Amino acid sequence: MISFKNVNKWYGDLHVLNNINLEVDAGEVVVVCGPSGSGKSTLIRCINRLEPIQEGELVVDNMAVHDKKTNMTKVRAEIGFVFQSFNLYPHMTALQNTTIAPIKVRKMKKADAEELGRETLTRVGLKDRINSYPAQLSGGQQQRVAIARGLCMNPKIMLFDEPTSALDPEMIGEVLDTIKMLAKGGMTMVVVTHEMGFAREVANRVVFMDDGYIVEVAPPNDFFRNAQTERGKAFLSSILSH
Amino acid sequence: MWSFYFHELMRSLPFFMKGVWMTVAVAGLSLIAGTIIGFICGIMRAGRNKILRAVIGVWVDIVRGTPFLVQIFIIFFILPGIGIELDAFSAAVIALSNLSASFICEIVAGGILSVPKGQREAATASGLSQYHQLRFIVLPQAMRTVLPPLVGQYVLSIKDSSVVSAIGVVDITRVGWFTVQRIPEGIMVFGLVGLLYFAICYPLINLSGYLERRMTVMTIRL
Ligand SMILES: Nc1ncnc2c1ncn2[C@@H]1O[C@H](COP(=O)(O)OP(=O)(O)O)[C@@H](O)[C@H]1O
Ligand SMILES: [Mg+2]
Numbered sequence: 001m002i003s004f005k006n007v008n009k010w011y012g013d014l015h016v017l018n019n020i021n022l023e024v025d026a027g028e029v030v031v032v033c034g035p036s037g038s039g040k041s042t043l044i045r046c047i048n049r050l051e052p053i054q055e056g057e058l059v060v061d062n063m064a065v066h067d068k069k070t071n072m073t074k075v076r077a078e079i080g081f082v083f084q085s086f087n088l089y090p091h092m093t094a095l096q097n098t099t100i101a102p103i104k105v106r107k108m109k110k111a112d113a114e115e116l117g118r119e120t121l122t123r124v125g126l127k128d129r130i131n132s133y134p135a136q137l138s139g140g141q142q143q144r145v146a147i148a149r150g151l152c153m154n155p156k157i158m159l160f161d162e163p164t165s166a167l168d169p170e171m172i173g174e175v176l177d178t179i180k181m182l183a184k185g186g187m188t189m190v191v192v193t194h195e196m197g198f199a200r201e202v203a204n205r206v207v208f209m210d211d212g213y214i215v216e217v218a219p220p221n222d223f224f225r226n227a228q229t230e231r232g233k234a235f236l237s238s239i240l241s242h
Numbered sequence: 243m244w245s246f247y248f249h250e251l252m253r254s255l256p257f258f259m260k261g262v263w264m265t266v267a268v269a270g271l272s273l274i275a276g277t278i279i280g281f282i283c284g285i286m287r288a289g290r291n292k293i294l295r296a297v298i299g300v301w302v303d304i305v306r307g308t309p310f311l312v313q314i315f316i317i318f319f320i321l322p323g324i325g326i327e328l329d330a331f332s333a334a335v336i337a338l339s340n341l342s343a344s345f346i347c348e349i350v351a352g353g354i355l356s357v358p359k360g361q362r363e364a365a366t367a368s369g370l371s372q373y374h375q376l377r378f379i380v381l382p383q384a385m386r387t388v389l390p391p392l393v394g395q396y397v398l399s400i401k402d403s404s405v406v407s408a409i410g411v412v413d414i415t416r417v418g419w420f421t422v423q424r425i426p427e428g429i430m431v432f433g434l435v436g437l438l439y440f441a442i443c444y445p446l447i448n449l450s451g452y453l454e455r456r457m458t459v460m461t462i463r464l
Contacts, residue, residue, distance in 0.1 A: 048367055073369045081367035087360035091382050100378060101368035146364075153368060 001026045001157060001188045002047060007056035007066075009042060016042045017053070018212040024190060026156075029183045031199040031220065032192045034209035035235060040192045043209065044159045047190065048072070048079045061156055077105050080150025084162040086142045088134040094121055094145045095130045098152045106153065113152070120148040124178050140171030144178050151182075158182060160191040194239050196224055208232050247427045251434060254421055261417035262438055268331070268413060269403040269442075272338035273396055279339065280346025285376065287347055288354035298347065305344035310405050313337050318409045334406035342399045349391045353384035386457045393450040397443045404439070414438050 002024040009017035016039045024030050032040050045051045046058060049065050049072050058065040063075045088097050098117035102108040108116070121130050124144040134142050143163055150158055160179065164172040176198050183189060183202035193199065199206055199220045206223040208216040210231045216223060227233045286294045287302075305313070317340075318333040328336070357380050365375040407416035418435035422428055 050363055050367060073371065076367060076369040079367070081364070083360060083364065085360055087358075087364035089361065089364070089379055089383075101370060104371075104374045104378070105369040149364075149368070 001028070001061060002190070003057070003059045005057040005059075007046070007053050007058055009046065009051065009053045009055075016212050017046070020056070020214055022207065022214060022217070024188060026188050027186045028204045029187075029189045029191065029202050030205050030207055031203040032190060032207045032209060033194055033199070033235070033239075034215075035238075038209040039212045040209055041161050044081075044161055044190050044192055047157075047159055048076050048081060050081070073105065077101075077153055078156045080147075080153060080155040080158040082143070082146050082150055082158065082160045082163050084165050086134070086139070086146045086166070088142055088145055088149070090134050093131050093133055094126060094137070094148075097134070097145055098149045101149070102152050116152055117148070120151050121145070123151075123181075124148045125174070138171060139167045140174045143167065143171075143175045147175075147178055147182075157188045157190075160189065160193070162192050162194075164193065164195060196220075196239070200224065208235065210235070244427070244430075247425045247430060250425050251421070251427075251430060254417075254425075257421070258414065258417050258434065258438060261412060261414040262442070264411060265400070265403055265413040265415075265439075266442065268334050268338060268406055268411060269400045271335045272342055272403070273399055275335070275339035276342025276346055276399065277392075279343035281350050283343060283347040284350025285354065287351035302344045302347055305341060310337070310341055310402055311408060313341065314405060314409055330406075330410045333409060334403075334411045338399060338403055338406065341402065342395065345395050345398070346392060349388055349395060350384070353386075353388035354380055356387045357383045390450050390454040390457060393446055393453060397446045397450065400443055400446070401439060 002022070004020045004022040007017055007020040008015070020043065022030075032043060034040055042051055046053050047060055047065065053066055056066065060075055061078050064070050065072075065075060088094075089100070092100065095114060095117045098120060099108075099110070099113040102113040102116060103110055106113075118127075118130060121127065124147055126141060126144055126148070129137060129141060129145075132141075134145070137145065147158075147163075163179065164175050167175060172195070176195060179189075179191065180198070180202050191198075191203070203220045205217055206220045207214055208218075208223065208227070208229075208231075215229050216227060216232045218228070223232065224236065227236055283298050283301075287298045289295065314333065314337040317337045318328060318330065321328060321333075361379055361383065362375055365379045370379070403413060404415040407413050407419065410416070412420075414435055418431055422431045425431055
């Protein structure tokens with residue numbers, strides 16, 4: 001479903017992605033972890049070309065994201081993206097946040113989009129906040145609206161960039177539960193997170209990044225119990241000590 | 243003597259009203275044109291095309307860095323030299339439109355750039371086109387920042403329109419000049435001139451203040 005082949009990316013002189021090779025199959029859940037600045041966000045932002053890559057091949061749902069000629073609107077419509085900082089549209093209600101893309105991109109009728117929006121918001125536990133503005137919602141609720149916004153496009157893939165890092169601890173659970181629900185429903189997902197419990201429960205594989213390289217790829221239990229590299233071990237002990 | 247002149251002044255009120263009408267016409271047309279051109283240029287100024295951005299930047303600097311009187315003279319006296327014949331009214335509207343557009347351009351560009359980058363990223367990620375992003379995500383949010391100074395700019399442009407009297411447009415100021423030659427009570431005559439400008443601007447000043455408060459409240463609520 002997602003295929004990186006020898007992908008390289010630079011910001012000026014900074015080599016942020018170093019010869020990345022990674023295959024994510026349909027229905028698979030991949031968790032990406034690694035120290036701050038290791039290139040995790042850049043990696044998943046390349047998947048829908050929020051960032052362009054300079055070298056290599058990146059194919060998503062059989063569409064060549066590395067190819068400048070590819071119609072990215074079509075690719076992006078199939079990929080939901082959830083940001084660390086939610087990025088909800090503040091001038092729109094929760095419902096409007098979820099319906100704008102289905103109406104404008106999928107050309108759905110407004111009434112149909114609103115029905116879908118209501119259903120999806122209900123699914124993420126926000127039935128009674130449908131007409132609230134983002135500023136009237138808690139962080140956890142905002143992030144669930146953001147997830148619903150992605151889901152309303154009926155995407156094949158969901159990408160999450162540290163979806164719980166900006167949340168107060170008591171709200172992390174509700175957001176992780178929502179993401180777990182999707183994982184169990186068979187959604188293809190790449191999740192950047194340091195939540196090890198979450199990774200153990202739903203991830204098929206953990207990708208450990210450091211300094212622009214993919215250093216280890218392993219099933220979560222293998223990686224967390226028995227990291228193969230020094231850098232992986234050092235990283236695990238650093239997050240465990242928090 | 244004073245009451246005689248006052249009486250005379252009252253008798254020239256219809257003449258002043260013609261001036262008011264002229265000021266409203268010049269400023270009104272210029273503000274409509276200036277707003278349209280200013281928004282288009284402001285959107286491009288905050289856009290991705292580097293060449294457009296630079297060209298618009300130079301234009302804005304030139305317009306802002308030269309006296310308005312000089313700009314009017316160039317348009318009215320120098321353009322005919324290269325074959326563009328303009329009456330005073332057209333020259334006035336073009337000059338004031340150009341001036342207003344340059345300021346509005348900067349206000350709009352500033353408003354667009356004040357919208358957090360994540361808003362565009364979220365819209366891009368969901369597949370919205372550049373046009374839809376601008377129309378539904380960026381501009382509505384930018385308008386919060388744009389509206390109060392935009393209305394403030396309208397007030398400034400109305401006041402700046404008095405400069406067009408220099409090329410013979412018979413606006414409020416020009417009527418004042420004519421009248422003061424008959425009624426040599428400068429304070430009285432130009433007091434009236436000032437009052438008439440104030441009467442036009444005052445509702446806008448209030449609107450600007452109202453928008454400012456309202457936008458602040460909305461920013462806090464949203
Ligand atoms: N737009 C950018 N321009 C320049 N450097 C950037 C940009 N975005 C990220 N970087 C740099 O690229 C590296 C990887 O960043 P990022 O992918 O955000 O890491 P992570 O998400 O793992 O913390 C960091 O050194 C960061 O400073
Ligand atoms: Mg990051």
